[in-house]
Amino acid sequence: MPGRQQRAGGYAELVRLGDGTRQGDGASFGVMLLGDSGVGKSCFLSRFKDGAFLSGTFIATVGIDFRNKVVAVDGVKVKLQIWDTAGQERFRSVTHAYYRDAQALLLLYDITSKISFDNIRAWLSEIHEYAQKDVVIMLLGNKADMSGERAVRTEDGASLAREYGVPFMETSAKTGLNVELAFLAVAKELKQRAVQAPGEPRFQIHDYVESQRSKSSCCAFA
C-alpha cells in the first residue's frame, strides 16, 4: 500500500526453518504467520513474544522476519521459530520459499476488513500449493477489540474454518485475546505429533481450542 513505512526482515531471509527435530532439551518447530498486509501479523507476534502491542504508525514487513520463543507444553520445552511474513503481494515469491519448511501456519484476517477475509480462500489455495500436506493450519480473525468497526461476522469466520476443517478463533494483538492460546494449541499439536506412539489416540487441536474457549467465554470456534 502506498505511503507505508516498511520493516526490514534483515538477514532472516537467509535462515531456514527448523524441521521439528529435537534440539537440546526440546523440539523445534517452524510456525508461519500469513495473511493480507495490515491484518496484524507483526503485532500478533510482538504480543506473544514481548507481551506488548505495537501501536502507532503501521510499518509493513519487508520479505520475512523471525523471532524464537520457547513454550512449555506438558512439562516439555518446545521451541517455536515464528516467521512473520510480509502480506504485500510483491513479497509473495519470498514467502513461497518458506512454506515447505513450516510445520504450522497461523492464517490471519482482520475482522474490520471484508477484503482480508475474502482473500482467505486465496491464501488457503496458496497453502495447499506450497505447504507440507500435513501442516497445521489455524484461522484467526484478528482485531477483535474493534467490534464497532466489525465487517466480518464471527459466524462467517467459524463457517469458513469448518469448511476447510481448521480450528478458528477471534484474537486481538491489542488486548492479547487468545494470542497465547493460538500458539500454545499449535505447539501442543506439533509436540504431540512428534512424540506420539503408534496406536496412541491423537491430540485433537479442535477439542483443545474448544475447551480453552469455554474457560474464557469470549469467542467463537469452528
Ligand SMILES: Nc1nc2c(ncn2[C@@H]2O[C@H](COP(=O)(O)OP(=O)(O)OP(=O)(O)O)[C@@H](O)[C@H]2O)c(=O)[nH]1
Ligand atoms: N485495534 C487493533 N489494531 C491492531 C491489531 N493488530 C494490529 N493492529 C494494527 O494494525 C496495523 C497493522 O499491523 P501489523 O502487525 O503491522 O500488520 P501486518 O499484518 O504485519 O502487515 P504486513 O507486515 O504488511 O504484512 C497497525 O497499525 C497495528 O497497530 C489489533 O489486534 N487490534
